[in-house]
Amino acid sequence: xxxxxxxxxxxxxxxxxxMKIAISAESTIDLPVELLNEFQIHTTPFTILLGNxxxxxxxxxxxxxxxxxNETGVLPKTSAVNEYQYKEHFxxxxxxxxxxxxxxxxSEISVACHNAKTCAKxxxxxxxxxxxxxxxxxALLALYASKLIKQGLSAxxxxxxxxxxxxxxxxxxxxxxLDYLHKGGRCSALSLFGxxxxxxxxxxxVKDGKMGPANKYRGNMNRCIVSYVNDTLATFNxxxxxxxxxxxxxxxxxxxxxxxxxxxxHGFKHILVTNAGGTITSHCGENCLGILYINDxxxx
Numbered sequence: 001x002x003x004x005x006x007x008x009x010x011x012x013x014x015x016x017x018x019m020k021i022a023i024s025a026e027s028t029i030d031l032p033v034e035l036l037n038e039f040q041i042h043t044t045p046f047t048i049l050l051g052n053x054x055x056x057x058x059x060x061x062x063x064x065x066x067x068x069x070n071e072t073g074v075l076p077k078t079s080a081v082n083e084y085q086y087k088e089h090f091x092x093x094x095x096x097x098x099x100x101x102x103x104x105x106x107s108e109i110s111v112a113c114h115n116a117k118t119c120a121k122x123x124x125x126x127x128x129x130x131x132x133x134x135x136x137x138x139a140l141l142a143l144y145a146s147k148l149i150k151q152g153l154s155a156x157x158x159x160x161x162x163x164x165x166x167x168x169x170x171x172x173x174x175x176x177x178l179d180y181l182h183k184g185g186r187c188s189a190l191s192l193f194g195x196x197x198x199x200x201x202x203x204x205x206v207k208d209g210k211m212g213p214a215n216k217y218r219g220n221m222n223r224c225i226v227s228y229v230n231d232t233l234a235t236f237n238x239x240x241x242x243x244x245x246x247x248x249x250x251x252x253x254x255x256x257x258x259x260x261x262x263x264x265x266h267g268f269k270h271i272l273v274t275n276a277g278g279t280i281t282s283h284c285g286e287n288c289l290g291i292l293y294i295n296d297x298x299x300x
Contacts (some may be wrong), residue, residue, distance in 0.1 A: 018152050022097040023145050024089065026081055026111045026112055027057040028105045030135040030247060030277045039146040041139075044089040046112070048278045054079075057278045062249055076282045080105075080112035080140040086119040090126050099125040099155040101162075103142050108209030127159045129166075132209035135280050136245035136292050138170035138271075143243065144294075165294055170236040171206040172214065173247075173290030174228040176221050203228055204284070221287065225255055229262050229291055236295040239250050243270040248289040249281050255289060263291065 027045040036043065045249050046057040050068050057078075065076055081089075093100050104113035104119070107130045122127040131138045141162050148158045201224040205214040215231060217224035233239070256273055263271050276288065 003255065006073055007183065017097045019154060020096070020156070021155050022093040023098045023142050023149070024093060024100050025100040025138055025142055026105055027277055028110075028112075028134055028279050029103070029117060029138045029142060030280060031139050032274060035139075035272070035274070039143055041142050041146070042089075042093055044081050044085060046081060046279045048282060049077040049079065049172075055174050060278045061283045062275065062278070062286075063130050065278055066250070066286050069285070076278075078130045078279050078282055081115060083115050083119045086116050087122070090119065094125070096122075099128065101129045101158060102126065102147055103131050103138050103145075103153060103162075104128055104135055105138065106206070106209040107129065108132070109134060109211070111187055125155070129159060129162055130209075131169075132166050133169050133171045133277060134211075135171070135205050135290070136247045136274055137169050137206060139245065139274075140166065140169065140243070140292060140294050144299075150213045165296060165299075168294050168296035169206070169292075170232065170239070170295045171202045171292045172228075172232055173288050173292070174217065174225055175202050175204060175284060176271060176287035201228075201231075204290075222255060222258065225251075225289055226258055227263070229259050232291060233262070233266055236293075238297045239266075239268070239300045240294045240296055241267050241269055242299065243294040244268045244291060246271065246289070246291055247276055249276045250286040251289045259289070259291065268293070 023039070023041045025041060025043050027043050029041065029043060031041065037235055048055050048057055050060065050061050051072070069075060083297070092099055102116055104116045108111035113128065113130045116128045122126045129141070131141055144165065145158050145162055148161060201217040201221060203214040204211050215228065217227050244263055246256060248256070260273070276284065
């Protein structure tokens with residue numbers, strides 16, 4: 001009597017197999033293509049409306065946005081990713097992955113997170129994290145997830161570890177002017193007049209998922225940036241030194257290098273310099289610079 005041959009893989013081979021997990025985010029993660037590719041992060045874009053012209057975030061440039069505002073006096077409008085767009089995005093990722101972990105822009109800032117979570121209810125292998133932050137604050141979590149994937153953790157374990165770090169995100173920026181916040185209804189005319197009259201540079205801090213004013217600085221922007229960085233490091237003084245972002249809209253090379261020098265002296269191992277994308281620029285405007293890191297100490 002013949003016996004059927006079972007196509008069984010060796011136990012060692014099975015143990016080596018890992019779940020293939022995709023890291024996902026909206027374009028508001030503000031990472032260049034090189035870093036998206038390096039960390040295998042897949043994005044889906046917001047839409048930016050310049051008058052009647054609709055463009056995808058990532059296609060429209062920062063100078064184009066600033067030029068549009070200077071010429072029209074009107075801010076571009078931004079449109080969040082909708083449920084149908086998320087479905088297309090998740091379906092495409094699941095063609096080659098076993099699960100998707102999506103890092104969404106703060107639910108306090110955009111409906112994108114709500115749309116992503118609503119869409120994810122139709123899957124049992126799509127996980128949506130409300131990052132409670134924006135820009136490269138989101139990227140800090142996504143890069144951490146990339147590290148955990150390489151360690152072979154499950155999707156559920158990665159989500160749990162990433163969510164535990166959200167309260168420790170230090171995400172802040174310093175603005176030279178408040179014009180864009182005023183145009184967007186986030187700053188009164190009186191506050192704008194006073195800030196311009198006194199040459200105040202305002203720190204914007206992301207706390208509890210929302211943007212709000214923090215420290216005020218006065219005088220030359222270059223000196224104010226240095227003071228902002230030093231004050232931030234003194235206040236949020238338990239950083240994970242593995243990496244830090246310098247993210248800006250139109251900062252000069254001199255400003256970037258002065259910040260880089262401070263962060264290097266402080267002991268950060270990887271200093272990543274990025275430009276804010278169209279969505280963030282539409283709300284913050286030109287001459288905006290921030291440092292972003294996770295303030296929870298050494299982290300394995």
